[in-house]
Amino acid sequence: MPLDVTRKGPPPNLPLSGGGAVFPVARTVLPPERGELEGGQRPLKFKAKFLATLLLLAGLVLFGNGAYMKAKASLAQILLAHAWDRTLDGDTGARPWPWADITPAARLEYPRLHAATIVLDGTSGQALAFGPGRMHGSAAPGQPGLTLLAGHRDSHFAFLQHARPGDALTLTGPDGVAHSYRLTETRIVDASASGLIPGGNGPATLALTTCYPFGALTPTPQRFVALATLDDGTST
Amino acid sequence: MLAAVRIRAHAPLLSRSGQWLGSILAAAAFAAGAAWADQEPRLVTPNDATTGALLLKSSTPGKYIEAPSLLTDVQIDISGPIARTRVTQRFENTTDGWIEGIYVFPLPDESAVDTLRMQIGDRFIEGMIEERQKAKAIYEQAKSEGRKTALLEQERPNLFTNSIANIGPGETIIVQIEYQETVRLTDDQFSLRFPMVVGPRYNPAPQILTASLGDDGWAVVDPVPDRTRISPPVLNPDLGNTNPLTLNVSLNAGFPVGELESTYHPMDVDWSGANAATLTLSAGSVPANRDFELTWRPKASHAPSAALFRETVEGEPYYLLMVTPPVTSHAAPPPPREITFIIDTSGSMGGESIRQARQSLAMAVQRLSPGDRFNVIEFNSVTNALFDHPVDATPSNLARATRWVEGLEATGGTEMLPALREALADHGNADGRLRQVIFLTDGAIGNEQQLFETISRKRKDARIFTVGIGSAPNSFFMSRAAELGQGTFTHIGNVDEVAARMSALFTKLESPAITNVAATWPDGSAVEAWPSPLPDVYAGETLVIAAHAAAKDGLVWVSGLNGDQPWKVGLPLKQAADRAGISKLWARKKISSLELDRARSDTLPDLVDDQILSVALAHHLVSRLTSLVAVDVTPTRPDGAVLDSAAIPLNLPAGWDFGKVFGHDGIRSDAPMIPVDALALRKPDAHGANAPMQVERGVPLPNTGTLSDLKLLAGIILVLMGFMLKLVFRRIRPHAA
Numbered sequence: 001m002p003l004d005v006t007r008k009g010p011p012p013n014l015p016l017s018g019g020g021a022v023f024p025v026a027r028t029v030l031p032p033e034r035g036e037l038e039g040g041q042r043p044l045k046f047k048a049k050f051l052a053t054l055l056l057l058a059g060l061v062l063f064g065n066g067a068y069m070k071a072k073a074s075l076a077q078i079l080l081a082h083a084w085d086r087t088l089d090g091d092t093g094a095r096p097w098p099w100a101d102i103t104p105a106a107r108l109e110y111p112r113l114h115a116a117t118i119v120l121d122g123t124s125g126q127a128l129a130f131g132p133g134r135m136h137g138s139a140a141p142g143q144p145g146l147t148l149l150a151g152h153r154d155s156h157f158a159f160l161q162h163a164r165p166g167d168a169l170t171l172t173g174p175d176g177v178a179h180s181y182r183l184t185e186t187r188i189v190d191a192s193a194s195g196l197i198p199g200g201n202g203p204a205t206l207a208l209t210t211c212y213p214f215g216a217l218t219p220t221p222q223r224f225v226a227l228a229t230l231d232d233g234t235s236t
Numbered sequence: 237m238l239a240a241v242r243i244r245a246h247a248p249l250l251s252r253s254g255q256w257l258g259s260i261l262a263a264a265a266f267a268a269g270a271a272w273a274d275q276e277p278r279l280v281t282p283n284d285a286t287t288g289a290l291l292l293k294s295s296t297p298g299k300y301i302e303a304p305s306l307l308t309d310v311q312i313d314i315s316g317p318i319a320r321t322r323v324t325q326r327f328e329n330t331t332d333g334w335i336e337g338i339y340v341f342p343l344p345d346e347s348a349v350d351t352l353r354m355q356i357g358d359r360f361i362e363g364m365i366e367e368r369q370k371a372k373a374i375y376e377q378a379k380s381e382g383r384k385t386a387l388l389e390q391e392r393p394n395l396f397t398n399s400i401a402n403i404g405p406g407e408t409i410i411v412q413i414e415y416q417e418t419v420r421l422t423d424d425q426f427s428l429r430f431p432m433v434v435g436p437r438y439n440p441a442p443q444i445l446t447a448s449l450g451d452d453g454w455a456v457v458d459p460v461p462d463r464t465r466i467s468p469p470v471l472n473p474d475l476g477n478t479n480p481l482t483l484n485v486s487l488n489a490g491f492p493v494g495e496l497e498s499t500y501h502p503m504d505v506d507w508s509g510a511n512a513a514t515l516t517l518s519a520g521s522v523p524a525n526r527d528f529e530l531t532w533r534p535k536a537s538h539a540p541s542a543a544l545f546r547e548t549v550e551g552e553p554y555y556l557l558m559v560t561p562p563v564t565s566h567a568a569p570p571p572p573r574e575i576t577f578i579i580d581t582s583g584s585m586g587g588e589s590i591r592q593a594r595q596s597l598a599m600a601v602q603r604l605s606p607g608d609r610f611n612v613i614e615f616n617s618v619t620n621a622l623f624d625h626p627v628d629a630t631p632s633n634l635a636r637a638t639r640w641v642e643g644l645e646a647t648g649g650t651e652m653l654p655a656l657r658e659a660l661a662d663h664g665n666a667d668g669r670l671r672q673v674i675f676l677t678d679g680a681i682g683n684e685q686q687l688f689e690t691i692s693r694k695r696k697d698a699r700i701f702t703v704g705i706g707s708a709p710n711s712f713f714m715s716r717a718a719e720l721g722q723g724t725f726t727h728i729g730n731v732d733e734v735a736a737r738m739s740a741l742f743t744k745l746e747s748p749a750i751t752n753v754a755a756t757w758p759d760g761s762a763v764e765a766w767p768s769p770l771p772d773v774y775a776g777e778t779l780v781i782a783a784h785a786a787a788k789d790g791l792v793w794v795s796g797l798n799g800d801q802p803w804k805v806g807l808p809l810k811q812a813a814d815r816a817g818i819s820k821l822w823a824r825k826k827i828s829s830l831e832l833d834r835a836r837s838d839t840l841p842d843l844v845d846d847q848i849l850s851v852a853l854a855h856h857l858v859s860r861l862t863s864l865v866a867v868d869v870t871p872t873r874p875d876g877a878v879l880d881s882a883a884i885p886l887n888l889p890a891g892w893d894f895g896k897v898f899g900h901d902g903i904r905s906d907a908p909m910i911p912v913d914a915l916a917l918r919k920p921d922a923h924g925a926n927a928p929m930q931v932e933r934g935v936p937l938p939n940t941g942t943l944s945d946l947k948l949l950a951g952i953i954l955v956l957m958g959f960m961l962k963l964v965f966r967r968i969r970p971h972a973a
Contacts, residue, residue: 049965056958063951069944099617101583101649123938124678126586126646135935150938154945191937198935200391211941218946223937 069129073155076130080104080118088176102127105134106141108149108208109170109178115159119171123150132156132208138198141171142179142230145200148207153224157210163226171206181206181228188212191223204230310430310483312530316490316545317558317780318817319428320416322351327400327409336379336401348817348824349396350856351414352388352864363388363864365856367849371863375399384868386411390858416817421558423776430483430528481522485515485530490543490813492535499529510535542805544792546812547819554819555812557781559794561750561773561803571799572607573745574626574669576659579641580677580705582616582650589705590646593676595734596703597641600674603742604629609669612637615655616648625663652677652687660694671698672745673721678705679713687713691720699723699772701741716832722751722771747775750796750803755781758790758809766825782822785809823855831860 079096084104086094093103105121123133132151139145151157167183189195196207205227212224309324352363363386366374371387378385379401387399396413403409420427485503487496492510502518515530543558577600579593597612604610609626610633613619622640627633659673673695679702691700700721702714705728718725724744728737753770757763765783773779779794791806830848845861852859 045965048961052958052961052965054958055954055961059951059954059956059958061951062947062954066944066947066949066951069942069947099649101616122584124584124586124589126583128938128940129942133938135938137935148935150940152940152942154942157940189937191939194935194937196935196937209937209940211939216941217949218943219939219941223940225937 070155072129073131073152077118077156080120080131084118087174092174096130102130104131105174106149107172108132109172110159110163110167111170112164112167113159113162117151117156119149128152135198139200139204141173142177142204144204145202146196146198146205146207147171148196148198148209150209153211153214153216157208158214160208160210160224160226161214163208167228168231169206169228179204180231182231183226183228185227187225187227189223189225191221194223194225196225206230308481310481310528312428312430312483312485314419314428314485314487314489316488316813316815317418317421317543317556318416318545318815318821319419320414320817321430322412322414324410324412327403327411334402334404336399336403346824346828347415347417348820348855349388349390349413349415349858349864350820351412352386352398352866353412353414354384354386354400354866354868355410355412356384356868359868361386361866361868363866365853365858365862366865367853368861368863371865374865374867375401378402378867384409386866388413388858388864390860390863396858416820418556418780418821421560421778421780424560425531425533426489427529427531482520483517483522483528486512487515487530487532488512489532489534493532494535495531495533497531499531501528542794542807544807544809544812545815545818546809547814547816549819553785553788553809553812554822555781555783555785555792555809556815556818556821557755557783557792557794557807558778559773559781559805559807560778561796561798561805572605572609572667572669574609574671575604575745576610576626576671576673577601577612578655578659578673578675578677579612579614579644580616580650580652581614581644581646581648583647584650584678585646585705587646589678590644592728592734593703593705594641594644596676596705596728596738598638599735599738600742601634601637601641603746604634605746606630610637611659612641613655613658614644615651616646617651618648619651619654619658621658653690656687656690657694660690660696660698662696671696672723673698673700674703674741675700675717676703676705677714684713684716688716688720691717695721701726701745703728703738703741719767719769719771719832722769724771744774749774750798753779753794753796755783756793756795757783757785758787758792761785761787763787764826766822766829768829782818782825784819784822820855820857823851823857826851827857827859 076096080102083094083096084107087104095103102120102122104118106119107116108119109116118131120127120131120133123135127133128150129152132149135148135150138147138149141147151160153160163183163186165183165185169181169183170178171181172178194209196209206229208226208228209223211220212222213220214224307326309326311322311324313320313322350365354361354363361384365371368389371389375385375387382402384402385400389397389399391397398411398413400409400411420429483501487493489511493513496505496513496515498515501522503515504518506514506516508514541560541562545556547554577597579597581590585593601610601612606629608629610629611626612622614622622637623633656675659675698721700717701723702718702721702725704714704725714727715725724741726737726741728734750773753773755765755770763783763785765781765785767781770779770781773796781794785792787809789810791808793804793806795802795804797803827848830844830851833844848859849861851857852862858864
């Protein structure tokens with residue numbers, strides 16, 4: 001069952017096709033014979049001007065919406081970082097903003113790619129807009145079993161496209177203990193047949209998943225998975 | 237050199253819908269291999285493979301190893317209400333090396349696994365129940381000493397793994413697992429299911445991993461990195477997607493059987509009297525690609541309305557009561573009800589979940605009858621009720637509700653308590669109506685205990701039905717809330733299921749029921765009975781109670797209210813029929829109830845664990861804390877030299893070879909033997925801890941691609957187009973003027 005939790009935006013086909021229809025109208029206006037179009041030009045011009053404004057507005061709204069999603073993703077991380085500090089101070093369940101439905105669960109660091117992000121508890125579509133999520137049932141950082149983190153390919157987990165086996169990662173739990181992992185493998189799987197089951201009693205393993213391919217503009221059924229195993233010798 | 241491979245031959249994921257009374261995975265999977273040092277593994281190329289062979293990628297690029305063969309035999313013995321299933325799996329090590337096999341198999345939630353048996357030659361070795369860690373230690377010890385050993389562990393309440401170590405070259409190992417369960421009884425029809433279908437029921441289409449097709453188009457398996465329990469499942473529809481399985485049923489119904497039917501597989505029936513029959517598959521063996529289901533009905537007028545069975549263990553009686561109350565289904569319309577819908581519109585419900593919830597709710601509202609009263613409450617950070625108090629289900633009210641529901645969006649926090657209080661509040665205008673609360677949520681909350689307390693304290697006569705939305709709802713909260721509210725928990729995991737699941741729920745809610753059900757045991761004798769509290773019994777349903785009571789004599793009374801008429805039936809304990817296995821069913825129910833308690837915040841997990849452990853050990857059951865382990869007394873892996881190397885190979889990369897697939901027992905050797913839908917190659921870790929990996933299909937991964945880039949791009953294009961249009965006009969203007 002493909003999990004479709006991303007909030008679907010308005011269909012992007014708004015006035016794209018309408019825009020195509022506008023040009024012929026404008027073009028008929030282009031080679032005007034002087035003085036001849038006095039009567040018909042004003043309404044035509046008015047119509048085209050109106051359409052141009054409409055296009056501009058629709059474009060701005062669409063752009064704004066896309067930018068808002070990006071901004072939300074970045075801003076939430078700042079607020080989450082504060083909530084994370086409070087969590088480390090012992091305030092379990094600290095919320096990044098008062099009405100938030102999310103709480104920070106861990107901090108993920110990827111030194112080689114200069115990436116660091118606060119991981120949320122849970123992987124609902126709404127939560128993932130603010131940060132990568134730790135799937136329910138996952139093992140706690142450094143504990144035996146599988147810890148599964150999922151994040152957006154176009155924001156928090158965009159850095160995964162440069163991930164290479166052998167890279168070092170650090171996952172810090174709410175207790176402040178940093179656990180070192182080493183990336184062992186990357187692979188591409190089908191979202192509904194990942195073979196990944198959070199938890200269990202196996203060796204401590206970290207799975208970072210995001211949508212694949214990275215450059216795609218629309219949701220896809222493939223997922224990119226990076227697997228990392230716990231490096232013995234935990235640093236604090 | 238040593239390595240291990242592990243194959244899941246066939247692991248039907250448990251259906252989200254129903255009760256899997258009567259089912260185990262037949263074709264389980266198979267396992268890990270280890271070849272000793274200096275033995276060249278036999279590698280093949282895809283062109284060398286025989287029909288139906290499944291190939292595993294080897295460490296040599298372009299070379300593959302054929303998967304080993306596995307045969308499954310299933311014997312189901314039904315005696316009255318209890319079914320005991322024995323699954324025998326036979327694995328042949330066709331390699332030149334010593335190997336360790338591990339396979340995974342799902343079982344129904346309520347199955348009690350109590351037996352593990354290993355056959356070596358003509359000797360049987362029985363598994364002992366031990367604390368999980370200790371069992372593991374015993375297994376590892378025996379493994380390193382070169383003895384044959386088997387270990388059966390619970391990974392999840394419905395998922396088990398079996399490991400077998402030290403299978404010699406060319407040896408055949410037979411492992412038997414036994415479990416029991418109660419048969420399902422609805423509308424006088426008994427049924428038992430044995431699942432064989434790969435994959436979740438709601439999505440039977442085979443899927444192939446995009447990354448798992450090799451250069452030659454063969455489905456091959458990606459190696460799984462060291463020390464992980466995960467592995468990529470592979471379903472290869474072109475190659476043998478079947479598993480030969482033989483199945484026999486011995487039925488002793490306890491009453492004259494009218495209809496007897498195998499839903500999907502033709503069976504030969506051999507009757508021995510009116511009550512008993514033996515069934516065998518007409519085809520001999522079948523591919524394991526379709527669930528087995530057996531249903532039977534008593535002859536008309538022989539339908540039992542009550543049954544009482546007993547098992548005495550160490551002088552202590554255990555009882556199993558089955559009562560089908562005479563729920564009057566007179567043609568009268570269903571009793572008027574007061575229904576309150578609560579819909580969770582918190583942020584976690586965003587996306588697919590809220591769509592499912594809206595659709596479910598819209599359907600539910602349409603099902604109300606004119607005499608009903610209803611209200612709809614939504615909650616996120618704040619609680620909003622559609623009406624101040626429940627209103628009549630008039631067309632205009634219904635229309636208003638439908639419109640309101642359509643406009644609900646998911647956002648904000650999850651403050652569930654006020655909504656629950658509001659729904660349970662008695663507005664004093666129920667007029668004797670049946671009060672039902674239908675709660676649609678993903679249960680993503682942390683204050684379960686507070687909510688449970690509110691339900692227990694405030695609900696009075698209201699019934700609470702929880703509807704779990706989304707792929708991973710908090711099922712502990714939902715099932716416990718429904719249990720406390722004497723209702724049921726319905727899980728909707730997929731939009732396609734909304735119509736069917738909600739319709740089933742509503743049919744149930746509309747049918748008359750026996751309420752206030754209670755069981756009274758002879759004068760105050762101590763009793764521990766499950767389920768607790770007893771649920772309402774709807775038309776056609778049978779109440780099943782498992783009890784451990786001190787009383788051996790006297791009457792146990794089961795009573796309730798049939799509409800407003802009291803109903804009562806007494807069963808003489810002395811006349812209980814003896815049936816083996818009741819104590820185990822009781823223990824299994826107790827363990828699952830304790831597991832529920834453990835998740836609550838007011839219990840001490842360690843204390844509950846102690847209780848679970850003692851019940852599981854006393855009743856010889858596999859649980860989260862106990863495993864079955866069997867060890868052969870004599871080491872069979874030869875001489876000291878090999879034993880020495882046993883410790884070393886665990887660190888080395890491996891070559892291994894499972895030889896060709898071949899047939900057994902009259903099954904065509906060219907028949908596809910391995911119904912493998914999931915494979916994994918596994919290397920033992922540095923500590924030699926061959927922790928079994930999960931070889932499930934895995935959890936669905938969330939969608940992590942947003943439309944933000946697309947929107948940005950489309951937005952820029954539109955803005956540019958708009959500017960161009962404007963420019964064009966600027967240019968025209970001077971000409972026009």
